[in-house]
Amino acid sequence: MTEVLRRIDCAKEYIYKWKSEGLSIGFVPTMGCLHAGHLSLIERSARENDKTVVSIFVNPAQFGEGEDFNEYPRDFEADVKLCREAGVDLIFAPDEASIYPDGHSTYVDVSGLTDNLCGRARKGHFRGVCTVLVKLFNILKPTRAYFGKKDAQQLCVVRRMVEDLNMDLDVVGCETVREKDGLAMSSRNRYLGSKEREAALCLSRALNFVEKVIASGERNVNAIKSEVLGFISNQSGVRLDYFEIVDACNMRPVKVLKKPCLCAIAAYVGKTRLIDNFYYE
Numbered sequence: 001m002t003e004v005l006r007r008i009d010c011a012k013e014y015i016y017k018w019k020s021e022g023l024s025i026g027f028v029p030t031m032g033c034l035h036a037g038h039l040s041l042i043e044r045s046a047r048e049n050d051k052t053v054v055s056i057f058v059n060p061a062q063f064g065e066g067e068d069f070n071e072y073p074r075d076f077e078a079d080v081k082l083c084r085e086a087g088v089d090l091i092f093a094p095d096e097a098s099i100y101p102d103g104h105s106t107y108v109d110v111s112g113l114t115d116n117l118c119g120r121a122r123k124g125h126f127r128g129v130c131t132v133l134v135k136l137f138n139i140l141k142p143t144r145a146y147f148g149k150k151d152a153q154q155l156c157v158v159r160r161m162v163e164d165l166n167m168d169l170d171v172v173g174c175e176t177v178r179e180k181d182g183l184a185m186s187s188r189n190r191y192l193g194s195k196e197r198e199a200a201l202c203l204s205r206a207l208n209f210v211e212k213v214i215a216s217g218e219r220n221v222n223a224i225k226s227e228v229l230g231f232i233s234n235q236s237g238v239r240l241d242y243f244e245i246v247d248a249c250n251m252r253p254v255k256v257l258k259k260p261c262l263c264a265i266a267a268y269v270g271k272t273r274l275i276d277n278f279y280y281e
């Protein structure tokens with residue numbers, strides 16, 4: 001039985017009941033429009049916990065001006081169906097006014113780790129992410145929370161926040177789920193027309209190319225970057241936002257490749273901004 005709750009107080013009642021029975025709670029925060037990537041997190045949570053909660057909330061605080069908050073794909077009925085099939089116990093889908101009522105004034109900032117990559121490209125993005133996550137963690141009191149490595153910087157920032165704020169939960173990172181041809185699954189892939197869908201492959205192909213360059217023995221990050229720039233500039237309809245190689249622990253750019261690091265790419269395909277990465281570890 002999958003319960004669908006919109007109110008914070010109702011969700012808290014469920015959680016209190018489960019907690020008082022000593023049950024563990026796995027939590028998968030999402031913005032909905034669920035796909036196989038989300039489902040892999042949900043399935044892992046269901047394996048590792050007594051109860052699984054999925055939140056569906058398109059969080060306005062993590063979108064900047066001119067970004068796609070209004071256009072972000074939403075398909076609540078399909079999401080509920082997928083959650084039911086996956087055995088989710090509770091869907092928490094609050095509205096904007098209950099998460100950010102008038103007078104809401106508290107925000108959570110993780111410094112340093114958010115200076116590069118998407119933190120640099122999308123000012124205020126991680127502040128929005130962290131703020132909503134703290135609220136959701138406080139409401140849902142999960143034992144474990146599940147995040148995709150596709151959003152590697154987010155995973156790193158959330159781990160830091162949970163440790164810094166002494167929050168009582170485990171953060172679990174899950175592998176990126178891809179389409180057969182290599183495109184990392186994303187709700188935003190729905191925006192892509194057929195030509196753009198083809199062009200979008202250049203992100204995963206660029207990362208495969210980087211792996212080959214590394215395998216050939218190249219360790220100089222500037223040299224790797226200029227090869228990637230050359231690779232991407234040949235792709236029509238694609239505008240590179242960034243390609244960076246950063247230390248996987250602190251998200252700072254490195255000059256010479258050193259394990260563990262994160263090779264991360266963001267690019268616009270038409271108007272759609274997509275990200276992908278791999279860990280060199």
Ligand code: AMP
Nearest residue numbers: 030031032037147148150151176177185
């Ligand atoms: P979103 O709905 O895009 O906010 O994503 C919710 C969660 O699903 C985040 O932890 C994402 O990292 C994760 N996720 C999104 N796409 C994928 C994917 N292709 N593979 C694994 N996890 C993913």
